[in-house]
Amino acid sequence: MTDQKENKPHHQIPDWLKKIQENSWELELLISGGAIFSLFQLSDSWVHWIESLVEFSSFMGYTEILLIGTLGIELLKIGFIIHIILRAIWLSMVCVNYVYPEGINKEKINWKKPFKADVQEKEDLQSPIISVDRYCGIVIYISISSAILLAGLIFCIFLFLSIPSILEWRFAYGLYFRVVVISLILYVFDLITSGILRRIPFITYLTYPIFTLLDLFTLRKIIQRAGFLFISNIPKFKFYLSAIVMLTIGLTLGYLNTYRTLHQPNVLDGRDYLYQLSNGMSIEPSFYRDEPVNKYRGNPSIQSKILHDNYLNIFIPYNIYLDYFLDGLDETKENRLLTDIASISIDSITMNDIQWHKSYKESKNGISRNIGIECFVSIGHLKDGPHTLKIYTEPDVVQQIEKNIYINQWDKERLNGIDILFIKDTELTVDSKNIK
Numbered sequence: 001m002t003d004q005k006e007n008k009p010h011h012q013i014p015d016w017l018k019k020i021q022e023n024s025w026e027l028e029l030l031i032s033g034g035a036i037f038s039l040f041q042l043s044d045s046w047v048h049w050i051e052s053l054v055e056f057s058s059f060m061g062y063t064e065i066l067l068i069g070t071l072g073i074e075l076l077k078i079g080f081i082i083h084i085i086l087r088a089i090w091l092s093m094v095c096v097n098y099v100y101p102e103g104i105n106k107e108k109i110n111w112k113k114p115f116k117a118d119v120q121e122k123e124d125l126q127s128p129i130i131s132v133d134r135y136c137g138i139v140i141y142i143s144i145s146s147a148i149l150l151a152g153l154i155f156c157i158f159l160f161l162s163i164p165s166i167l168e169w170r171f172a173y174g175l176y177f178r179v180v181v182i183s184l185i186l187y188v189f190d191l192i193t194s195g196i197l198r199r200i201p202f203i204t205y206l207t208y209p210i211f212t213l214l215d216l217f218t219l220r221k222i223i224q225r226a227g228f229l230f231i232s233n234i235p236k237f238k239f240y241l242s243a244i245v246m247l248t249i250g251l252t253l254g255y256l257n258t259y260r261t262l263h264q265p266n267v268l269d270g271r272d273y274l275y276q277l278s279n280g281m282s283i284e285p286s287f288y289r290d291e292p293v294n295k296y297r298g299n300p301s302i303q304s305k306i307l308h309d310n311y312l313n314i315f316i317p318y319n320i321y322l323d324y325f326l327d328g329l330d331e332t333k334e335n336r337l338l339t340d341i342a343s344i345s346i347d348s349i350t351m352n353d354i355q356w357h358k359s360y361k362e363s364k365n366g367i368s369r370n371i372g373i374e375c376f377v378s379i380g381h382l383k384d385g386p387h388t389l390k391i392y393t394e395p396d397v398v399q400q401i402e403k404n405i406y407i408n409q410w411d412k413e414r415l416n417g418i419d420i421l422f423i424k425d426t427e428l429t430v431d432s433k434n435i436k
Contacts, residue, residue, distance in 0.1 A: 036081060036084065044294065047295075048295060050066045052298070055296075055320065056319075067254060069150070069154055078143070086135055138234070157184070194231050256268070281388070281421045287300075287305075289301050290304045300420070312389065313375075315359065317372040322338065324405065325401055326341065327405060329341075341393045341415075344389065344392075354375050356373045356375045358373060384425055384427055385424060387422055390418070391417050391418055392417025
């Protein structure tokens, strides 16, 4: 009896909490609507921010942070969208139940066999209203708790892998790297299986110090008590089924947001000749600064595709991978310049005596300025019409780099440069002549 009296208060819900639970739907709709709008804005920005990091930093865990962060955002979007749909269904049932408080009039449902109306006389919608309300709470909890755990996992990857590689610590690779990766994999496996590695005797003594540390950094401590309440009451089959569905949708949407950044093909695109459109040059918008692009612009560019003046403005961003090429030059480090590996030609004619200037461009889709070099090339001698600009590294400089460092095929393609098509159009139009 004493134990029952001591435990009884723990199961009583205070009146103030009951009022919040009963009237929280208005706040839930407001939060869900605002969150959906914000998350759709954040989704692209997150990819652009992470993509722009390659300009000035190279570190381990870059791909994992991008994928996990994108997955977390997509899970939140899915959760809030499902929640607002369920809450709208709940609200509609509440309204119709209020309008017709006398319940269902079964006599007017004149279905014939084999159809069967599985309702009772004078039955109302109280039971389905309560069920949908519970589902709303479950969906919002799964979405938010998953996002918190994924954010914590990103923090762990950045703390234990990215920072040591950025600071170029010697122990960041080899055994340390393997231990961290295996620990994170085991931790995620334990998380997915609801703590299976915490229930195996003797194994727990091995996992305890590692998991205790990761529990702290992944923010699991914040939601652990709520997680115990959730996991100990929800049917496992329903939980894993709903989690698999949400995870599948989240991974699919995350893939569609990141496959370009990760240089992967779009497996959902069934067009067989996507890379056989034309034998002409590529004139993608990222080459021309007056054309908006929905990504981070980290490549050389010119002011416009069609030029109406006699100067070509070329900008080459200084990305961190260029350090590797600069390290291959014979000059001492203090005498090396980015301009040493930058050469240009127009219509296969090398442009000599180019004066490069230190410059930067404001990045609309990144987290930092595009620092680099810029020059102005006179094209007054060119005839109106199409011309090809090539930005590359001189062959003798490439040989010098190959002599000092190892370069792979991808590096060779970068050193070979890119071709940018532009149209010179400086003649007066017919309308301009008439005005004159």
